[in-house]
Amino acid sequence: MARVEGVGLGLRAPLVGDLMTRAPPSLRWVEVSPENHMGRGGFFERMLADARGRFPVVTHGLSLGLGDRVPPDPAFLRALRAFLESVGTPWHSDHLCFGAVDGAHLHDLLPMPFTRESVRAVVDRVRLLEDALSLPIAVENISWYAHPGDAEMSEADFLGEVLSRSDARLLLDVNNAFVNARNHGTDARDFLQRIPADRVVQIHVAGHFTGADGFRIDTHGEPVCAEVYELLEFALSRTGRVPVLLERDGDFPPFDELAAEVERLDAILQRASP
């Protein structure tokens, strides 16, 4: 298993040509979503093989549904475990949300209510997944745009409860923390101060869309904004130097612009305590 450190970039088809031929010097690893590659031949298979030949790979899931109520499909878990072993990821992350209801997959990150019942559901699921995958599971805080029903605790307390009752690690998405704070009138730094920094194994950074009414949507389709860079620096002051990933999933700019973002992230990361 290769050591993962420094700045990484999400492996996406429009980026792979540049990634393989002129990756910025500070780019040290790539993040791969298994659902984009499992059981898929052709271009995606070759893209993954090329990337694995050059970079350490960390996996980031899209569909485990840590808050889903139906048991995970055993066949999928077996295939996922084989995939994770094949790429040598040190952990597997997925989102603190649900995505499927009664067998229907909605293909988005849908919000869990911040309740004790949700905590129990997620903790049970994380334990099951860690057993099935034989790997540490990292949970990622999501951007949420509405809360279903009445909350029994804050988001930070919800996250803290999940982590304290399970062995899960935390994939801290700094952009999501910023988006949530702006959308719900809270303080992102307060959120970052209240989460268990010692459980953070990885950080996500991305851009987001701001509507005319000021409401923000986590799109991964814009440049990282200045406030998120500042928040990253603050987060790293608490976590120490953990791997940081730049997520870009759409409206891809010229590669040089992404490379500059990678370099800027690396400069911030290097200023953090080891």
Added chain:
Amino acid sequence: MSDLDGRQRAIARVCLGEAPPADGLALLGGDPRRWQVYRDLVRTRLWRALLEALPRTCAAAGGERFGGWFTRFLGEAPPRTRFVREVAPAFGAWVRAAEGEALSRPAPWLPEALALDLAEHHVALSDARLDPSEMAAFSMDLPAALDPAHRRVRVRWAVEGEAVVERPRTLLLHRHPTLGSVETLELSALGADLLDAMDDGATPVTAAIGGVLSRSGLSADGAFAEAFAGLLSDLMEREVLLGSFAPI
């Protein structure tokens, strides 16, 4: 039903239903505009996946009809797969079942537009492959080993400029050996029959050819031999013909 189950089902109904249900929004509480954000996110992602995979189908059906299918599909048979790439085939199967014979009205080419879109989608993504231990170098005396990811589609209609005209032919769709892009080869009627006969994984190539020629009333003369050799060479270059199945 627990509170958690109820809330998750309410969100699903808000996102997938023809319109967000009032009782679901009431259960979820808060500003309905924020639940509309989720509805838009879910539907936009799936809509884009379908438009990307089924461009001919959408063009042939028209946006209004295609959009109507989408609305009904989400409401009646939402995706059961965790893989976004599998949503288009599921949608295609639902459209065929829901429309039945009506699918070919008023545009009789709509069913084959859907078939062609789905074939192209399959070829682009399939990880089907042959077991190298079961293969040998190509021999006319052995069954042909064809790339299982390729597809052959018999079509009746062709788009020529702004018009759709009747021009029956068979299209062979395969992946480019190095680029991975989907390439299309138009086969002659005889070439299509020969490939159909060769693609059962069991019949030696000579026997497959003999059967086709016999049914067609043709003979294996020099012109045929030259044309067939050219077809095999082309298919090998395209990595559609991968060799032969080794004798057991």
